[in-house]
Amino acid sequence: MIKFKGVNKWFGKLHVLRDINLHVTPGEVVVVCGPSGSGKSTLIRCINRLEKFQKGELFVDGTPLHDHSTNLTKLRAEIGFLFQQFHLYPHMTALQNVTLAPINVRKMKRSDAEELGREKLIRVGLADKADSYPTQLSGGQQQRVAIARGLAMAPKIMLFDEPTSALDPEMIGEVLDVMIKLASEGMTMCVVTHEMGFARQVAHRVIFMDEGSLVETGSPHDFFDNPQTDRAAQFISKILTH
């Protein structure tokens, strides 16, 4: 589904991704972790080309991303992306946020799109918030609207960049619940997160990044209980005591 082959990226002189090789299969849930500044965000932002990379090959659903003739807009419509800071459109209601892309990218009729949007809002448990503006919602509710917004495009892949780290602790659960449900329904997901419980429960694979390289990858069980590298072990002990 997603295939990195020797991907390298620089920000000016800073080498942020070093020779990334990674293969994510359909229906797989991959959790990416690592210290701050290790390049996790950059990695998953490459998958929908919010970031360009300079060297290597990246295929998403068979489409080559390193090829400049690729129709990015079309590809992006197939990939849902969740931001740490939600980025809901503040001038639109929850429902309008969800239906904007279906109407304008998928060219759905407004009534159909609204039906679809309400269905997605029900799925994230926000049936009654359709007409609320983002400022009237809590952080957890905003992030769930953002998930509904992603789902409304019926994506083949969902990418999450630290979806819970801007939330108050008591709201993290409600967002993770929605994500766990998604994973159990067979969605292909790449999740940057430090939520160990989530990783243990649903991840098929955990990837550990440090200084732009994939240092270690393995099942959650192996990774957390029996890390192979010192750096990973150090990192795990740090987030566990956190």
Place this chain on the structure above:
Amino acid sequence: MMLFYFERLVEILPFFLKGLWMTVVVAGISLLLGTFFGLLLGIARTSGNKLLVGLIGAYVAVIRGTPFVVQIFIVFFILPEWGIQLDALPAAILALTILGTAFICEIVAGGIKAVPKGQWEAAQSSGLTLYQQLRYVIVPQSLQTILPPLVGQYVLLIKDSSVVSVIGVVELTRVGWLTVVRIPEGLMVFSLVGILYFAISYPLIRLSNRLEKKMATQQMML
């Protein structure tokens, strides 16, 4: 011909510098007075005394809502009708001070309102008097929000001081006006006037921008 006028202009450059000095004096004095009274009224405006707040609000609205030329005509022509005889220079300083006070009072009130309520309560709880609360807790914190627009306001006041030329104060703009009658090179004369204004306002504009940026980064670190 142009060159001839240019040389004449260089000859009377001291006249322009004198005008610039007058601009600095008029603007400087009213800016100091305006800051002082603006600070007082700004604090009074957040006091919660309804009558006081209403009166200050009305004063600010009248000043913001009318052109400065009209204000200066009122000060210069109408005060004498009520028996207050003012020369051009004091009239100019009075009018500019009234103008500056109104704008600065709004800036100060805005800055004070931006300080979180908890800070007032904390200062009260530690038993500070109202003056001490303002002096040590509230004003220093609101200074951050106040300073950039305050410096920006100084630039506006300096520019507005050009209008006092209409009642005959011989400041920079008036000098240009008097000169252009003798040296009919409007572009040259008023370019020179413009450059001299630029020399005092532009550094202040830069300062205001710098303060604003500095404030933004400080807020991010909070």
Place this chain on the structure above:
Amino acid sequence: MLEGLNFRVLWEYMPFFMEGLRNTFLISIVSLFLALIVGIIACACRLSPWKLVRGLSIVYIESIRSTPLLVQIYFFYFGLPTLGLRVPELQTGIIALMLNSGAYIAEIVRAGITSVPNGQIEAGISSGLNYFQRMRFIILPQALGVTVPPLLGQAIVLVKDSALLSMISVMELTRCGQTLTSERFMPTEAFFTVAFFYLCIYFVLKSMADWSQKKLIFREAY
């Protein structure tokens, strides 16, 4: 003090004031419209990738912002004839107002566009919206929200600024006051009437600005 006002003369001059009021209106609207065009073009240049274009727009914006409007008006009034251009006072005044407000509007528009957070644009990109759809549905509605209130503020400034055209004998509201003063020597009647009309315009524009401030600004909620 009001009982001393000579209402009979005021009444006699009322049609005259009405014409002045109308002219102030027309001058302001025409200049605002032209200034919007100038401002948008200057802002586009300011954000352009070409250094020369950007540099020129910065010179324009900064030199306007750091010199007084009255000097700019005199610059064109005394300057255009030295270039051999015979432009009537009214048009000269409108050119000055247009270029002056244009520079401020350029900065207002720029602030509006750069105020839309980058994440908003990325969110749009991620859901597959193309450039025009992002502009239409995400950037412009939010940029407009932060642009309209200061634009209305600039409209208020422009109306007041137009009073300075009285200095080059354009028959607008303030000039009417001066005329009444010189013909009948009634400065009190004259300038209180003028101030009253300006205040009316101010309150209308101000309440529009306040309303738009409440209605149109959208902040990202975290």
